Amino acid sequence: MNKVMYLEFERCIGCRACQAACRECGGHDAKERNYVEYVNFFENRQTYPMMCMQCKDPACAKVCPANAIQITEEGVVLSAMEDKCIGCRNCTFGCPFGIPKFDFEENKMYKCDMCYDRTKHDISPMCASVCPSDAIRFIDHDEMMDLRRRRTQMNLIEGKKPSENDKWEYVPEFFGVYSD
Amino acid sequence: MTQFVVKPGVKNLHHEGEKLITTHCCYCGMQCGMHIRVNEKSGKVVGVEPRYDWPVTMGKMCPKGVTAYQTVDHEERIKKPLIKKNGEFVESSWEEALDLIEKNYKRIQSEHGKDALSVFGGVSMTNEKCYLVGKYARVALGTRYVDYNGRFCMSSAAGGFMKTLGIDRGSTLPWPELEHTDCFFMAGSNTAECHPTTIQWLWKARDKGAKMIVADPRETPTARIADVHLDLKSGTDSALANGMMHLLVKEGYVDEKYVDERCNNYEQLKESVKIFTPEYTSELTGVSVEKLVKAARIFGQSPRSVVMFARGVEQQMKGVDNVSLYTSMALLRGQIGKFASGVATFTGQGNGQGGREHGQKADALPGYRKIDNPEHVKYVSSVWGIEPEEMPKAGVSAYEMFDKIQRGNIRAMHVICSNPAVSAPNNNYIWDSFNKLDFMVVSDFFLSETCEFADVVLPTTTWAEDEGTTTNLEGRVIRIRKVREPVGESKTDWEIMQLIAERMGKGKYFPYKNVPEIYEEFRLASKGGKADYYGITYDRIEKEDGVFWPCPSEDHPGTPTMFQDSFGTEDGRANLAAVGWQQPGEVTSAEYPITLTTGRVVFHYLSGTQTRRTPFLMEQCPEPFAEMHPEMASRYALKDGDYVYLETRRGNMEVKAKITKAIRKDHIFVPYHWGKELSVNKLTSPALDPTSRMPEFKVAAVKIKKA
Ligand code: SF4
Ligand code: SF4
Ligand code: SF4
Numbered sequence: 001m002n003k004v005m006y007l008e009f010e011r012c013i014g015c016r017a018c019q020a021a022c023r024e025c026g027g028h029d030a031k032e033r034n035y036v037e038y039v040n041f042f043e044n045r046q047t048y049p050m051m052c053m054q055c056k057d058p059a060c061a062k063v064c065p066a067n068a069i070q071i072t073e074e075g076v077v078l079s080a081m082e083d084k085c086i087g088c089r090n091c092t093f094g095c096p097f098g099i100p101k102f103d104f105e106e107n108k109m110y111k112c113d114m115c116y117d118r119t120k121h122d123i124s125p126m127c128a129s130v131c132p133s134d135a136i137r138f139i140d141h142d143e144m145m146d147l148r149r150r151r152t153q154m155n156l157i158e159g160k161k162p163s164e165n166d167k168w169e170y171v172p173e174f175f176g177v178y179s180d
Numbered sequence: 181m182t183q184f185v186v187k188p189g190v191k192n193l194h195h196e197g198e199k200l201i202t203t204h205c206c207y208c209g210m211q212c213g214m215h216i217r218v219n220e221k222s223g224k225v226v227g228v229e230p231r232y233d234w235p236v237t238m239g240k241m242c243p244k245g246v247t248a249y250q251t252v253d254h255e256e257r258i259k260k261p262l263i264k265k266n267g268e269f270v271e272s273s274w275e276e277a278l279d280l281i282e283k284n285y286k287r288i289q290s291e292h293g294k295d296a297l298s299v300f301g302g303v304s305m306t307n308e309k310c311y312l313v314g315k316y317a318r319v320a321l322g323t324r325y326v327d328y329n330g331r332f333c334m335s336s337a338a339g340g341f342m343k344t345l346g347i348d349r350g351s352t353l354p355w356p357e358l359e360h361t362d363c364f365f366m367a368g369s370n371t372a373e374c375h376p377t378t379i380q381w382l383w384k385a386r387d388k389g390a391k392m393i394v395a396d397p398r399e400t401p402t403a404r405i406a407d408v409h410l411d412l413k414s415g416t417d418s419a420l421a422n423g424m425m426h427l428l429v430k431e432g433y434v435d436e437k438y439v440d441e442r443c444n445n446y447e448q449l450k451e452s453v454k455i456f457t458p459e460y461t462s463e464l465t466g467v468s469v470e471k472l473v474k475a476a477r478i479f480g481q482s483p484r485s486v487v488m489f490a491r492g493v494e495q496q497m498k499g500v501d502n503v504s505l506y507t508s509m510a511l512l513r514g515q516i517g518k519f520a521s522g523v524a525t526f527t528g529q530g531n532g533q534g535g536r537e538h539g540q541k542a543d544a545l546p547g548y549r550k551i552d553n554p555e556h557v558k559y560v561s562s563v564w565g566i567e568p569e570e571m572p573k574a575g576v577s578a579y580e581m582f583d584k585i586q587r588g589n590i591r592a593m594h595v596i597c598s599n600p601a602v603s604a605p606n607n608n609y610i611w612d613s614f615n616k617l618d619f620m621v622v623s624d625f626f627l628s629e630t631c632e633f634a635d636v637v638l639p640t641t642t643w644a645e646d647e648g649t650t651t652n653l654e655g656r657v658i659r660i661r662k663v664r665e666p667v668g669e670s671k672t673d674w675e676i677m678q679l680i681a682e683r684m685g686k687g688k689y690f691p692y693k694n695v696p697e698i699y700e701e702f703r704l705a706s707k708g709g710k711a712d713y714y715g716i717t718y719d720r721i722e723k724e725d726g727v728f729w730p731c732p733s734e735d736h737p738g739t740p741t742m743f744q745d746s747f748g749t750e751d752g753r754a755n756l757a758a759v760g761w762q763q764p765g766e767v768t769s770a771e772y773p774i775t776l777t778t779g780r781v782v783f784h785y786l787s788g789t790q791t792r793r794t795p796f797l798m799e800q801c802p803e804p805f806a807e808m809h810p811e812m813a814s815r816y817a818l819k820d821g822d823y824v825y826l827e828t829r830r831g832n833m834e835v836k837a838k839i840t841k842a843i844r845k846d847h848i849f850v851p852y853h854w855g856k857e858l859s860v861n862k863l864t865s866p867a868l869d870p871t872s873r874m875p876e877f878k879v880a881a882v883k884i885k886k887a
Contacts, residue, residue, distance in 0.1 A: 013372035013379060013401040015782045020243040020796050024227055026195060042810065042820075044842050045401045123191045124239075129230040132240040132376035134383050150387070 002122060005114070006144045007049065011135040012036070014047035018127035018136055025126050026117045033101065033112040034127055049136055051127065052077060052099045052112035060111070063094035068109075076116050080109040183661060184215065185722060187233040197221065200229055203661045205245040206304065206643040207785045209350070209527025209653035210377050212237040212245050216644060216663045223664050225252040225644060235725050236355050236652065242376040244785055247794045251642055252664065256793055257625055258639040259668025269627075269637065274669065274679070277636050282683035284619040284635075285321070288591045295572070298325035298581055298590045302597030303333070303535025304786070306648030306660055307713075308698040309673045310531060311546055311705065312690075313596060314539030317572075319564055319689050320681035324572035325590055328540040329598040331578035332605075334532045335541075335872035336494035337525040340503020343871075344755050345516070346748030347710050348548070349655040350533045352522035353486070354728070354740040359384040360520035363391045363482030365424075365475075367417060367506055368492015368878075372401035373782035375490075375526045375653070391482065393475045395420055395467075396492060397777060398807070398849055399842035408475045411844055412465040414777040415764030415879035417493040421505035422761070423461025424476050426453040428512050433480030435514025439756075442747070443511055448758035456761075464761060466844070485515055490526040491779070495877040497765040497867040504757035511754050517743040527653040529786070530643075534651030537711035538702065542575035546702065547709020556709075563705045565689060577873030579604060579866055582613040592619040594680075596673055597640070601629035602787035602855040605864040605875040606830050623676055628789040629855035639670040646672045647695050649721065655742075656726040657716050674698060707732070710748060764879040765867025768846075772828065772881035774812070775844075778852045778860050779878075788853035804858050805838040806884075807849040813839045816886055823887035826850070828880045831862030834887045848882060 014036060022032035034051040058077045061069035068084035069091060071077050080091065080100075087107045091100040100111040115125035119138070128138040139147075185202040186192065192200065192215065200215040213234025217227040228249050230239030261277035262269040288296045299321065301313040310328075317326035334350075341348040358364075358381035371378050379402075382392065394406035395417070403409040412420050428434055429450055439446050458469040479485055487510040493502040507516075507523050515521040527533050538546040539560075546563075549556035551574045561568040576584060578600070584590040586609075593614075604610045614620060614633035622634040631637045644663040651657050666672070671679075678690040692698050696718065707714035715731035716738070727738040746752035768775055783801040784791040791797045806824050818824055820839045826832060826848070835850060835858070843849060850860040867876040 011379075011383060011405075013376060013405075013782075015242050015373065015376050016800055017241055017243045017246055017376070020246040021241070023796065024246060026193075041840055043840075044399060045404050045840070047401075118193050121191065121193070123193050124230075124232075126230075129232070129239050130241045130246055132242055133372070133379040 002140065003119075003138050004141050004144055005125070005128065006137040006139050006147065008135050009048040011133045012047045012049055013133045013135075014038070014045060015132060017130045017132060018049055021126035021130040022112070025115050029110075031101075031103070031110060033099075033110060049127070050097060050099070052114065053097060054114055059094040059096060060091035060100050063090040065090065072116065072120075074120065076114045076119065077111070078113045078116065079111050082108055085109055182722060190233045192229050192232070198226065201661050201663045202231060203644070203663060204650065204652075204658055205241065206248050206530055207244045208375055208530060209532050210237060210375050211530060211650055211652035211658060212241050212377050213239070214241060214245060216249055218663060225249045225664055236654065236656070237377045238380065240377045240380055242782055243797060243800070244783070244791060247796050249644065250794050251790045252644045253667065254626075254793060256627070257667050257670070258627060258637060259670060261639060261669070262637040264635050277638060278679055278683055280636055281621055281680060284592065285684065288618055292591050294322040295324050295589065296591040297321045297323045298584070298593045299323070300578065300581065300593055300595045300598055300600060301326065301328035301540045303328060303330045303529045303532045303540070305531060305535065305597050305673060306646070306650055307531065307534040307538065307657070308648040308695050308702060309597075310535035310540050311538040311702045312674050312677050312698060314545070315564060315689070316677040316681060319566060320677065320684050320686045322570075322572065324575040325542070325581060325584065326540065326575055327542040327578045327581055328535070329578065329600065329603060330529070330532055330536045330541070331873055332495070332603055332875065332877070333491070333528045334494070334525070334536050336496070336499025336869055336874040337489075337503050338536055339500035339869070339872035340507060343500065344504045344507045344511070344757060345743060346750070347742065349729070349742050350527050351524035351654045352516050352742040353520065353524070354656070355381060355654050357520040358382065358486065361385050361390055361484050361486050363393070363479055363485040365393045365479050365485060365487045365509065366402065367395040367420070367487075367489040368494070369488055369490035369526050370396065370398075370400040370402050370492075370779060371526065374528070374780050376782060378526070391478045393479060397844045397847045404842070408471055408478065410465075410467045410471055410475055412467050413844065414775050414847060415496055415876075416465040417496070417502040418498050418505055418759060419456065419461055419464035419761050420467065421502065421509055422453050422456040422759075423458060423465070423472055424479065424509055425449065425505070425512060426456040426461070427458065427473065427476035428480050428509070429453060431476065431480060433476070434512045438514030439512060443754045443756050444751070445756040445758055449508065449756040452758040452760060479509070480513070484519070484521040485510070485513060486521055487515075487523045488526065491528060492878060494525070495874060496879060497869055497876045498762055499869045499874045500871040501757065501759045505759060508756045511756055516754070517741065517745070519741070522742075524653070531650040533653060533655060534649070534657070537651075538706060542577055547706035547713075548711040549709050559708065560705060563701065577868070579868060579875055580873065582610055585613040585616055591617065593617055594621040594623070595630055595634075596623045599628040599630045599787035599789050601633065602859055602861060603852070605861055605877055606866040607859050607862040608831050609866070623673055624789070625670060626789050626793060628787065638676050639668065640676065641666045641670045641672050645670070649699065649718070651729065652726070655728050657713065657721060657729060658726040659718060659721045765876050766829075766865050766879060766881045768881045772883045774882050774884060775847045776826065776828065776863060776880040776882035777847055777849050777878050778864060779849065780853070781851045784851065784853035786853070787855065792853065804835050804851050804854050804860060806835045807838045807840060807843055809841060809843050809845040810839050811845045812848070813837060816884060818886055825885050825887040826863060826882050827884075828863040828865070828882045830865070833857065833860065833862060848884065852877070
């Protein structure tokens with residue numbers, strides 16, 4: 001996999017297309033694995049998406065007593081294997097981002113797998129494909145580094161607060177998520 | 181004809197046992213490109229795959245687009261004709277349903293004359309079908325009364341563009357150019373929720389430093405990201421635009437050379453904007469002087485700007501004036517007809533652009549021709565094979581058809597692809613009118629609120645079960661492909677019109693065996709008109725990623741950028757608008773102290789007939805709400821989630837309060853996608869624009885209390 005997930009929280013418009021799209025992924029059983037939350041709806045409409053960070057040494061896998069959470073050679077952290085998962089839900093507590101979800105009816109854990117059926121062919125995950133605001137992107141590592149530098153430049157030229165809405169106060173502007 | 185269209189080097193995920201068919205979303209005017217996943221064995225629609233190489237939307241979709249396919253093989257589809265017997269719908273055969281329609285149509289026309297029948301159309305259909313609705317009404321039924329739901333959507337934009345520019349094409353520039361724009365002035369458009377896939381272009385431009393000014397009473401997700409948010413009162417757009425132009429003139433931002441060479445009325449405009457000082461504008465609009473000045477400077481100094489607007493400015497009693505004034509802002513800056521600049525309206529319905537051009541409107545004929553022009557009538561009659569004398573006269577606008585029902589002039593109505601029981605203003609009046617009809621037919625694929633009033637419901641296909649073309653918000657004509665065979669006994673709208681025409685003895689005027697045959701006739705009917713599609717073929721659309729009208733011949737490249745050399749008016753010059761200030765049709769009073777405004781949410785489309793049946797969308801937004809500022813909530817002792825009672829002079833409702841600081845303190849917002857007791861259109865105002873006959877959905881005076 002040559003690409004990385006790149007998030008720009010500030011761009012999120014709260015449309016939840018990423019969640020609708022997550023349900024569409026093969027093997028996702030029409031259940032979304034990502035989250036979109038309001039920062040504070042009383043104050044304004046800023047939302048942000050949250051999905052698996054595909055951590056290098058993932059807490060969810062480490063706390064799994066059954067060794068059910070596999071990591072692919074590309075570093076993608078998969079949902080727990082059904083036959084191994086014992087339903088203890090350690091992973092849902094262990095993950096610092098609260099990503100793994102638990103299906104009580106089926107008694108199994110499910111989580112964002114970066115649309116492994118797509119990304120293993122270098123096809124963009126569903127959420128990044130559809131996000132109409134480019135809040136979630138699936139791009140080359142170089143492009144990401146370039147974007148980060150360019151954004152900093154723009155902030156220097158334009159000042160930190162280009163708008164009268166205090167949007168910058170609510171969320172970090174961006175960060176990249178590495179997959180390898 | 182290729183089913184799966186993809187450019188070299190673009191990767192899509194192909195699932196085993198499935199094929200991909202390339203088409204566009206059925207919902208809004210963005211017409212996002214998509215591939216539909218079809219199971220090869222069962223022929224059923226199973227999912228969606230992004231169309232990464234569609235140049236307007238690049239694979240992106242909003243949640244409606246992602247889930248659109250779910251309406252096709254939906255369990256609530258109407259699969260057989262329904263006839264109401266003793267107040268209950270009973271399934272019937274097509275024969276029986278058509279017999280009943282024929283009997284009643286003929287009886288009513290012989291008793292009350294030809295014009296006792298009427299047709300209420302819609303523009304969430306292909307060009308081929310929209311074109312046929314006008315012909316069906318006028319030739320098959322011989323009635324003058326035909327109009328369509330675009331009156332609640334695009335008619336003010338159309339009226340304003342006709343007045344100022346002489347041609348009504350929704351956007352004067354192609355969307356991918358937006359990336360190179362320096363400033364967006366957006367009024368009354370919650371683009372982030374209503375046309376979400378546009379946002380990617382705004383960010384691309386903003387990454388290069390472009391500025392964004394948004395005028396909206398709410399701090400919508402669109403306004404939130406603006407550089408200046410002009411938080412105006414609903415219904416004060418004409419004051420705001422005049423105030424902006426006052427500053428453009430005063431501060432020397434007018435492109436005098438352009439105005440001199442290409443525009444009329446500059447002196448009158450200067451005269452009429454004189455009184456709109458920032459102070460006076462601020463008093464009328466409620467926007468601070470500081471913001472007005474800041475916005476005018478940013479807009480005035482930007483080398484390339486686009487003025488964009490939508491229903492917020494159009495669904496007003498002064499909708500046409502608002503559009504003319506905002507368009508004049510772009511003209512003063514010399515922007516129209518140039519690269520990455522111009523003026524655009526966001527078309528609400530999928531084919532709101534194409535559907536309004538080809539004769540579904542009470543006074544219009546194909547190719548944007550006018551029914552009161554004898555030459556136009558002569559030409560279209562020759563294409564249709566009728567005598568010009570047989571062409572009915574102009575009818576009345578959508579809302580006014582209900583007045584005609586009340587007065588007994590219209591006795592029967594055929595509603596096609598529309599749900600006015602939810603989407604028309606002043607619902608109680610609409611419902612009462614439906615009840616007064618002698619006979620009512622509705623074509624739809626779900627049992628909408630309007631269907632419930634019908635005597636006969638005819639099951640139609642969804643967009644995925646038929647082919648054709650639509651025209652997106654840019655004016656680009658694109659291809660909708662057939663994805664699967666019709667579900668159950670449903671038929672396409674064109675087949676239904678054809679069958680009824682046969683019953684009315686007019687079958688020979690509707691001899692089509694397939695959609696391309698309708699398209700051929702339609703191209704010819706539009707030939708030589710303002711909206712000329714003659715040079716556009718299905719083949720070209722496929723090869724050229726769509727073709728922009730006007731395109732008069734097959735060797736013409738189409739017209740992505742409008743008005744490069746001259747405008748569509750008689751003298752080729754644009755008409756600047758000189759219009760003063762006028763109050764909205766209803767203003768707040770001691771009894772009704774709050775302004776009620778309505779609109780969409782990202783999860784629903786129009787009257788919600790489809791999106792309310794889509795699980796994901798209903799989970800996100802199951803019911804309407806009254807959005808208000810905490811200051812207002814506190815005054816009425818309301819907490820978030822409390823039920824609040826709203827009442828206007830026309831109707832009332834109870835909804836949950838949703839509290840946020842992202843709205844003016846004196847406004848309440850309620851989305852309109854629900855029917856019956858949840859329909860905010862019971863409360864909205866039918867004050868009509870004098871030109872476009874657009875009702876003033878956006879401004880009503882309301883009183884509230886804790887329920
Ligand atoms: S699709 Fe993009 S803009 Fe929409 S909610 Fe998800 S991250 Fe936000
Ligand atoms: S990467 Fe795939 S699995 Fe993860 S949130 Fe996005 S769509 Fe869902
Ligand atoms: S509703 Fe509009 S923006 Fe959303 S996917 Fe469909 S065409 Fe695109």
